[in-house]
Amino acid sequence: MDCFRFSGLHETSANPYELLVQAATLIPIWHYLLGFLITSFVFLHIYFDFHFLQGIFNGSRGYPVDLTYNSDSHTAAWFPSVMFSMAAVTYQRELFRLSDGGTIALDWAVSSYVLPKDDTTPIVVVLPGLTSDSQSSYIRHLAFNKAKMGWNVVISNHRELGGVPITSDLVYNCGWTNDIHEVCNRLHHKHPKAPLFLIGTSIDVSADIEYVLGANILVKYLGEDGDNAPVSGAAAISNPWDFLIGDIFIRRTLLQKFYDKALTLGL
Numbered sequence: 001m002d003c004f005r006f007s008g009l010h011e012t013s014a015n016p017y018e019l020l021v022q023a024a025t026l027i028p029i030w031h032y033l034l035g036f037l038i039t040s041f042v043f044l045h046i047y048f049d050f051h052f053l054q055g056i057f058n059g060s061r062g063y064p065v066d067l068t069y070n071s072d073s074h075t076a077a078w079f080p081s082v083m084f085s086m087a088a089v090t091y092q093r094e095l096f097r098l099s100d101g102g103t104i105a106l107d108w109a110v111s112s113y114v115l116p117k118d119d120t121t122p123i124v125v126v127l128p129g130l131t132s133d134s135q136s137s138y139i140r141h142l143a144f145n146k147a148k149m150g151w152n153v154v155i156s157n158h159r160e161l162g163g164v165p166i167t168s169d170l171v172y173n174c175g176w177t178n179d180i181h182e183v184c185n186r187l188h189h190k191h192p193k194a195p196l197f198l199i200g201t202s203i204d205v206s207a208d209i210e211y212v213l214g215a216n217i218l219v220k221y222l223g224e225d226g227d228n229a230p231v232s233g234a235a236a237i238s239n240p241w242d243f244l245i246g247d248i249f250i251r252r253t254l255l256q257k258f259y260d261k262a263l264t265l266g267l
Helices: 016-025 029-047 052-058 075-084 137-148 178-190 214-228 243-249 254-266
Strands: 091-097 103-109 123-127 152-156 196-201 233-237
Touching (some): 103 137, 103 178, 123 137, 123 178, 123 214, 137 152, 137 196, 152 178, 178 196, 178 214, 196 214
Parallel strands (some): 123 152, 123 196, 196 233
Antiparallel strands (some): 091 103, 103 152
């Protein structure tokens, strides 16, 4: 009869579930706590990308980045001018009605607005950051400098921005590439001989806050359309490649939570 004994429990228990409950009570409580911690760690690491160990070893400060620079660069002088001044650029607005009924404003630098169909001058389309539009200081400087180089410049404002009313039930977001897809196809159709370039920005220097969006939309659009995109070249500035990691990081410390609040207020 000893073969039916289990940790002091006899075979006289009629209900097997009672045996399981009684056996479970014999397991030390710290075994349960350890199992819960391991399961939680694996779950959060896989599904929420919480990197606990990295955060413990580096104090949640991230990792150092090696920077290279050109000593002849004028960037150091350019940043203060962007933050505290407004470039003397004037726009001519073109309202573009999208296929879903939405409306966006295409703001052309004045010298770029009236283009002959056979013009071969490059066109550069600028995608602003999250809450930025053509009037943002850094966008105006970018447009001014590209126009001064002889390029045709157009700012593709996001839906609802730039003073354009909402005309559809869709709003813009970091994954919405339909708008830039239609803009590029339209410009290429109207000016087939003009090389088309894109600049996506995810930084608003004028507010000293990084507003993610334009660069992410740009690279996502290029990844989706590939060789079918009528684009000769593109530049993504300060692109947030992983929004999940960015969202986790921006809520880790009190200072970062203020930063997150500033982004929200900007919307």
